[in-house]
Amino acid sequence: MKRLSALVISLLAAAGLQAAEVQVAVAANFTAPAQQIAGEFERRTGHKAVLSFGATGKFYAQITNGAPFEVFLAADDTTPAKLDKENHTVPGSRFTYAVGALVLWSAKADFVDAKGEVLKAGKFNKLAIANPKTAPYGAAAMETLSRMKLLDAVKPKFVQGENISQTVQFVSTGNAELGFVALSQVFKEGKLNSGSAWIVPGELHEPIYQDAVILAKGKDNPAAKAFIEFLKSPYGHAVVKSYGYALR
Amino acid sequence: MLLTDADLQAIWLTIRLAGITTLILLLIGTPIAWWLARSRAWWKGPVGAVVALPLVLPPSVLGFYLLLAMGPNGPFGQLTQALGLGTLPFTFWGLVIASVFYSFPFMVQPLQTAFEAIGDRPLEVAATLRASPVDIFFSVVLPLARPGFITAGILTFAHTVGEFGVVLMIGGNIPGVTRVASVQIYDHVEAMEYADAHRLAAVMLIFSFAVLLAMYTRRSPARKAA
Numbered sequence: 001m002k003r004l005s006a007l008v009i010s011l012l013a014a015a016g017l018q019a020a021e022v023q024v025a026v027a028a029n030f031t032a033p034a035q036q037i038a039g040e041f042e043r044r045t046g047h048k049a050v051l052s053f054g055a056t057g058k059f060y061a062q063i064t065n066g067a068p069f070e071v072f073l074a075a076d077d078t079t080p081a082k083l084d085k086e087n088h089t090v091p092g093s094r095f096t097y098a099v100g101a102l103v104l105w106s107a108k109a110d111f112v113d114a115k116g117e118v119l120k121a122g123k124f125n126k127l128a129i130a131n132p133k134t135a136p137y138g139a140a141a142m143e144t145l146s147r148m149k150l151l152d153a154v155k156p157k158f159v160q161g162e163n164i165s166q167t168v169q170f171v172s173t174g175n176a177e178l179g180f181v182a183l184s185q186v187f188k189e190g191k192l193n194s195g196s197a198w199i200v201p202g203e204l205h206e207p208i209y210q211d212a213v214i215l216a217k218g219k220d221n222p223a224a225k226a227f228i229e230f231l232k233s234p235y236g237h238a239v240v241k242s243y244g245y246a247l248r
Numbered sequence: 249m250l251l252t253d254a255d256l257q258a259i260w261l262t263i264r265l266a267g268i269t270t271l272i273l274l275l276i277g278t279p280i281a282w283w284l285a286r287s288r289a290w291w292k293g294p295v296g297a298v299v300a301l302p303l304v305l306p307p308s309v310l311g312f313y314l315l316l317a318m319g320p321n322g323p324f325g326q327l328t329q330a331l332g333l334g335t336l337p338f339t340f341w342g343l344v345i346a347s348v349f350y351s352f353p354f355m356v357q358p359l360q361t362a363f364e365a366i367g368d369r370p371l372e373v374a375a376t377l378r379a380s381p382v383d384i385f386f387s388v389v390l391p392l393a394r395p396g397f398i399t400a401g402i403l404t405f406a407h408t409v410g411e412f413g414v415v416l417m418i419g420g421n422i423p424g425v426t427r428v429a430s431v432q433i434y435d436h437v438e439a440m441e442y443a444d445a446h447r448l449a450a451v452m453l454i455f456s457f458a459v460l461l462a463m464y465t466r467r468s469p470a471r472k473a474a
Contacts, residue, residue: 057438126338131421134438159338159420162434170420174320175337 019046020223023068025059026051027075027210028165029100029137029182033243034073040239041230047223055163057134063088063215070218071227073097073210075164076136080211093214097231098245100208101183102140102200107172109196116198118178119150127157128170128179137164140205141180147204171195183244190242199244209248255448257424258432265340265428266408269347273355273404274397276348281359282389303353307413314346315418338420343428346418347408354403362396363389399463406459409452 026034031053038049049071052059056075063069063083072089074080077096083089104119106112111124118124130138138160145151159175161167164182171179180200186193212231218224230236237247251259284296302310317324318336325335336342366389374384390397412430419426421435429452436445 055438057440060440061437125334126420128420131435131438133435159422162416162421162438166417169315170337173315175315175335176420 019048020221021048021050022070022218022221022223022227024049024051024071024073024227025063025067025069026053026073027056027059028053028163029075029184030073030098030210031165031185032188033098033184033239033245036239037231037236040235041227045223045226045230047226049223049227053165055131055134056136058163068217070215070221070224071212072215073212073231075100075208075210077209077211080213083213083215088216090214090216090219093228094211095213095228095232096209096248097212097236098210098240099248100137100140100210101202101244101246102137102144102180102205102208103183103186103197103244104178104200105168105171105181105186105195105197106178107174107195108177109194111177112196112198114198116148116200118198119145119148119154122153124157124177126159126170126176126178127154128159128161128167128176128181130164130167130180131160131162135161135164135167136208136210137180137182138167140200140208143205144180144200187244188242210245250447251451252444254423255429255432255444258427258429258448259451261340261424261427262409262429265343265347266405268344269351269408270355270401270405272344272348273351274401277352277355277359277400281356282363282385284356284360285363299356300353302350307350307411308417310346310350311414311417314342314349314414318342318345318418337418338422338426340425342418343415343426346414347411350411350414351404351407354407355400358396358400358403359393362393362399365396366392398466402459402463406456410456 024034024038034051034053038051042048052069056079059067059069059072059074060079060083063072064086072080072083080089080094084091084094104112104116106124112118119127129141132138132142142151145154159170161170164185167179168181168185170176171181183199186195186197212228214224214228240247280295280299284292284299315337316322318328319325320329320335328334328336336345370388370392371384374388379387410430411428412434415426415428415431416434419428419431421427421431427435429448433445433448433452436442436448
C-alpha cells in the first residue's frame with residue numbers, strides 16, 4: 001500500500017513537471033460534455049484545461065482581437081474555417097469533433113409529441129430559439145420551420161436567446177413553453193433529463209458540423225495538442241456520443 | 249440615412265423605454281426621496297440601502313431574479329396571470345418594470361440630495377404663512393429642487409438607455425418589442441457586422457456625450473453665480 005502511494009505520488013510529481021494549462025473557448029451547447037472531458041483530461045494527463053463558454057460569433061470577435069484562447073470548440077464549421085483563412089489557427093489542426101442534433105423541447109412532461117405536431121397546433125405561449133444570425137442551432141431551427149412551412153405562423157411567438165444556453169434557460173424557467181435547443185443540453189446517457197421533446201429529423205436542416213481548431217496562441221503549448229488528441233480518443237468519442245451527438 | 253430600419257427601430261424603442269421609465273420613476277421616486285430626506289425613522293437606513301442596491305448589484309443578478317419572479321411559476325408572474333395580463337418577460341412592459349428597478353437610485357438619490365439641501369427653514373416659513381403641506385410641496389419644494397429634478401431625470405433617462413445586461417436576460421431579443429439599441433449593437437458584433445456595429449455605437453457615444461455635456465455645462469455657471 002505504501003509502495004503504491006509512493007508510486008502515485010512520484011507519477012503525479014512527474015506529471016506535474018510537464019503539466020501545462022490550456023485556455024479553451026467552448027461553444028455553449030458543448031458545455032456539459034466539455035466539462036466532463038476536461039475533468040478526465042486533467043486526471044489522466046495532469047494538464048489543466050481552463051474552459052470559457054459562449055456564443056461562437058462572440059468568440060470569433062474575441063479571438064480576432066487577441067483573446068488568449070488556445071483551442072476553440074465551435075458550434076459550426078464556418079467560423080473555424082474563417083479563422084483558418086485569416087491565419088488565426090495552427091494550419092491542419094481543424095476537424096469535426098461532433099455533429100449536433102436539434103431538438104424541440106419543453107420543460108413540461110407530455111407537452112411535446114413524438115412528431116412535433118404541437119408546433120402545428122400552435123397551442124403554446126412562446127417558442128424560444130437561439131439567435132439565428134449567430135448561433136448555428138438557431139439557424140437550423142429556422143430552416144426546420146421553413147421546411148415544415150410553419151415559419152410565418154410561429155414567428156410572432158419567437159423569443160431569442162443570446163446563445164443556446166440562454167435559450168434553454170428561457171424554456172427551463174417556464175417563460176417559454178417550447179424551444180429549439182441542442183439535444184446535448186437536455187439529454188444524457190440515452191434519455192431526456194426532464195420535460196418532453198421531439199428530436200428533429202436530420203433531413204429537416206443542414207447537418208450541424210461542429211469543428212475544433214488549435215488557435216495560433218496555442219501553437220507551442222503541449223497541452224493544446226494533448227487536449228485535441230484527448231477529444232479524438234475513445235474516451236472523448238464516448239462522451240460526445242453520450243450527449244446525443246453523432247461523429248463524422 | 250446611414251442607419252438601417254432595424255437600427256432606427258431599436259433606437260426608437262430605446263427612447264420610448266427610457267422615456268416611460270423616467271416618467272414612472274418621477275412619480276414613484278419623488279415621494280420616496282422626500283421621505284428619505286425628511287424622515288428620522290430608524291428604518292431610513294435600510295430603505296436607503298435597498299434603493300441603492302441596483303448601483304452595486306450586477307445586472308445579471310437583477311435579470312435572474314426578475315426572470316424567475318415574473319415567470320409563470322414566480323410570485324409576480326402568478327399575480328399578473330391571475331389579473332389576466334399573462335407573464336411579463338419578453339414584453340415591452342416587462343422591460344419597463346425591470347428598468348424601473350435598474351434605474352431607481354439614479355432618480356431617488358439626486359432628488360434626495362436636492363430635498364435635503366432645501367433645509368427646514370423655507371418649509372417653516374411657508375408653514376407660518378399657513379400654507380398647507382401640499383401647497384408647500386408644490387410652491388416651495390418643487391421650484392427649489394428644480395435642478396435636482398433635471399439632474400435626476402437626465403441621469404435616469406441616460407442610464408436606462410445604457411441598460412444591457414438586464415434586457416439581455418429577460419428581453420428575448422424581439423425586434424420592435426425588446427431589442428433595444430445596446431442589444432442591437434451586441435447582435436451586430438456577434439454576427440460580425442462590424443460596420444453596422446460601428447455606426448450604431450457611434451450614435452450611442454455621441455448621444456451619451458451630448459447628454460453629459462448638457463448636464464455639466466448647465467451646472468457650472470450656476471456654481472459660479474453662487
